[in-house]
Amino acid sequence: MIIDQLATPLPGSLLSTLPGSAYTDAAIFASEQEKIFEKMWFCAVRASDVAVPGAFRTIAVGRESVIVSRNRKGKARAFFNVCRHRGMQICSGEDSAGRRTFQCGYHAWTYDLDGVLIAAPNLTKMPDVDRADHGLRRVAVREWLGYIWVCVADEPPSFDETVLGEVVDRLGEVSNLDRYAVDTLAIGRRIVYDVKANWKLIIENFMECYHCATIHPELTEVLPEFADGLAAQAFVNHGAEFGAEIKGFTIDGSVGHDLLPGVGADQARKYYAITVKPQVFINMVPDHIIFHRMYPVSPDHTIVECDWLYLPGVVESGQDLTASVELFHRVNSQDFDACERTQPAMSSRVYRDGGVLVPAEHHIALFHVWQQRMLTT
Numbered sequence: 608m609i610i611d612q613l614a615t616p617l618p619g620s621l622l623s624t625l626p627g628s629a630y631t632d633a634a635i636f637a638s639e640q641e642k643i644f645e646k647m648w649f650c651a652v653r654a655s656d657v658a659v660p661g662a663f664r665t666i667a668v669g670r671e672s673v674i675v676s677r678n679r680k681g682k683a684r685a686f687f688n689v690c691r692h693r694g695m696q697i698c699s700g701e702d703s704a705g706r707r708t709f710q711c712g713y714h715a716w717t718y719d720l721d722g723v724l725i726a727a728p729n730l731t732k733m734p735d736v737d738r739a740d741h742g743l744r745r746v747a748v749r750e751w752l753g754y755i756w757v758c759v760a761d762e763p764p765s766f767d768e769t770v771l772g773e774v775v776d777r778l779g780e781v782s783n784l785d786r787y788a789v790d791t792l793a794i795g796r797r798i799v800y801d802v803k804a805n806w807k808l809i810i811e812n813f814m815e816c817y818h819c820a821t822i823h824p825e826l827t828e829v830l831p832e833f834a835d836g837l838a839a840q841a842f843v844n845h846g847a848e849f850g851a852e853i854k855g856f857t858i859d860g861s862v863g864h865d866l867l868p869g870v871g872a873d874q875a876r877k878y879y880a881i882t883v884k885p886q887v888f889i890n891m892v893p894d895h896i897i898f899h900r901m902y903p904v905s906p907d908h909t910i911v912e913c914d915w916l917y918l919p920g921v922v923e924s925g926q927d928l929t930a931s932v933e934l935f936h937r938v939n940s941q942d943f944d945a946c947e948r949t950q951p952a953m954s955s956r957v958y959r960d961g962g963v964l965v966p967a968e969h970h971i972a973l974f975h976v977w978q979q980r981m982l983t984t
Contacts, residue, residue, distance in 0.1 A: 620965070620966060621963040621964065622963065622968075623960075624962045624964060624971075624975065625975050625979075626959060626960055626961045627952070627953040627954060627958035627959055627960075629807065629953075629961075630807060630950065631805070631906050631907065631954045632906065633905075635906070635982075636805075636905065636906040638982050639978075639981075640669035640670050640903070642981050642982055642984075643885050643978075643981050643982075644669035644885060644886075645668065645669035645670065645759050646758075646760045646981075647760075647764070647769060647884070647885055648756045648757070648758045648763070648764070648769060649668045649669075649756060649757055649885070649886065650756050651664075651668070651675050651754070651757045652675050652754065653755075653914060654683070654750055654753050654754060655753070656701070656703075657676055657677050657683070658703075659677065659704075659705040660677050660678060660679045660680075660681060660705055661676060661677070661705035661706040661708075662676065662701070662702060662703050662704065662705045662706075663675060663676035663698055663701060663709075664676075664700075664701040665688055665696075665698050665699060665700065666757070666902070668759050669759065671687060671759050672687070672688035672696055673685055673686070673687060673688060673746055673757055673759065674686045674697065674709070675748075675757065676720060677720070678719075679720055683748045683750055683755050684721060684722065684745070684748065685745070685746035685747070685757045686709075686722050686743035686744060686746055687743065689743075689744065690711040690713065690714075690716055691716070691724070691741045691742065691743065691744070692713070692714055692716045692727070692741075693713060695712060695713040697709050697710070697718070697743070707720075708720070708725065709722075714727065715728055718742060718743050721742075722742045722744075724738040724739075724741045724742050725738065746758065746759050747759075747760075747763040751766075751770070751790075752789040752898075753789055753792065753916075754898075754900075756770065783879050784881075784891070785869070786867070786870055786874060787867050787869060787870070787891050788867065788869055789896050789898070791919070792895075792916035792918060793916065793918070793921075793922040793923070794915070795915045795917040795922045795931075796914075796915040796932045797912065797913065797914050798913050798932075798936060799912050799913075800910070800912075800940075800943055801910060802909045802910070802911055802943045802946060803908055803947045803950060804907060804908075804909060804943070804946035804949065805903075805907055805909065805946075806901050806903040806909045807974075807978065808946045808949055808950060808953075809901060809911065810882065810901075810974060811971050812942050812945060812946055813882060813888050813899075814882060814974065815836075815967065815970075816833050816836050817836040817965065817968055818945065819833040819834060820833070820834040820836065822944075822945055823938055823941055825938070826934070826937075828850065828860065829850060829853050829857075830847040830850070830878055831850045832848060833847060836967045846874065846877035846879045847877060847878045847879075848876055848877050849876040849877070849878075853876075855893075855894065855930075855931070856878065856892040856895070856934060857930035857931050857934055858930050858931075858933040858937065859930055863892075863895070863930075864895065864917055864918070864921045864926060865917075865921055866893050866894050867893065867894060867895075870893050875893050876893065877892075877893075878890065878891070879891040879892075886900060886901040887900055887901075890935065894917065894918075894921075894931070895916055895917045895931060896914075896915075896916040897913065897914070898913070898916060899911055899912070899913050899939075900912045900913075913935075913936075913939060915928065915931065915932050
């Protein structure tokens with residue numbers, strides 16, 4: 608039986624939000640790029656996206672374009688996507704088949720898979736061009752949860768302190784991830800969403816369920832507790848339980864797929880979720896993981912890449928994932944529509960000083976405090 612989530616009085620009935628300009632101002636967005644996305648560890652790609660040496664993806668991290676790849680030994684590597692000669696971008700898009708080198712399309716400066724300059728027209732006649740000194744600039748990399756994380760800062764902060772330490776424990780906590788072995792799972796489906804809204808509106812939406820009864824009828828059918836607008840600050844690691852007649856985390860409540868081996872009896876009918884600042888949402892259900900990564904593009908534009916991860920055998924056997932994927936795809940679509948309908952009002956004079964957070968949303972204020980602190984330090 609669920610206790611009254613707001614039985615303990617919270618300080619103040621209303622808290623202020625950020626002002627509207629925080630979601631529209633180009634200077635604020637530029638500051639966020641510099642002081643948040645270009646200083647913190649950033650979840651770039653699923654490791655399987657660059658599975659073989661020379662396979663790569665280019666990713667926007669703040670204002671920088673970054674090449675994420677693997678060297679000949681299969682170790683993850685990342686570089687600024689900038690030729691050291693005249694600055695042309697080396698790569699665009701992705702090459703899943705793998706390549707032997709990276710070559711600039713302007714003057715054919717060529718780099719190996721560790722970023723070392725190995726060839727250029729007339730290179731042997733230019734003794735001042737030191738191959739090591741003029742290699743591609745490295746970007747720090749770390750693999751966690753089967754994803755490659757990068758940091759473009761000159762002095763990357765501790766991964767454990769600033770990634771694991773910045774996890775927002777909502778209906779789950781970071782220790783839950785150990786049970787789900789996310790790094791061993793396979794991508795069953797990937798959907799990329801083009802959202803015409805500020806990245807913070809998307810985070811705020813994900814962090815609260817005050818809106819769930821209004822816009823998520825399918826989700827609240829599967830997770831009836833969500834219809835009560837769970838206050839995450841009062842229910843850390845509670846996990847939302849499936850409805851009595853619900854058999855799986857699917858659009859129609861039907862049976863899902865093979866349970867993840869580490870899921871115990873107490874997680875077998877529950878949904879957990881955490882936020883990893885600055886741009887990752889992780890949803891944990893008994894048979895799969897829904898993993899969101901945000902790529903902020905402009906003050907009113909964000910790309911969200913969402914992976915549905917299952918046991919490799921489920922994916923390899925060609926099981927029909929439609930009912931499983933459709934539930935959270937519909938939730939995503941409903942959420943992003945709400946964010947897009949909110950974005951225009953952020954520039955209204957009525958929202959110049961912002962809005963308010965009711966008690967079930969008070970934890971969002973902590974996100975606002977964090978964002979402000981990052982911009983002023």
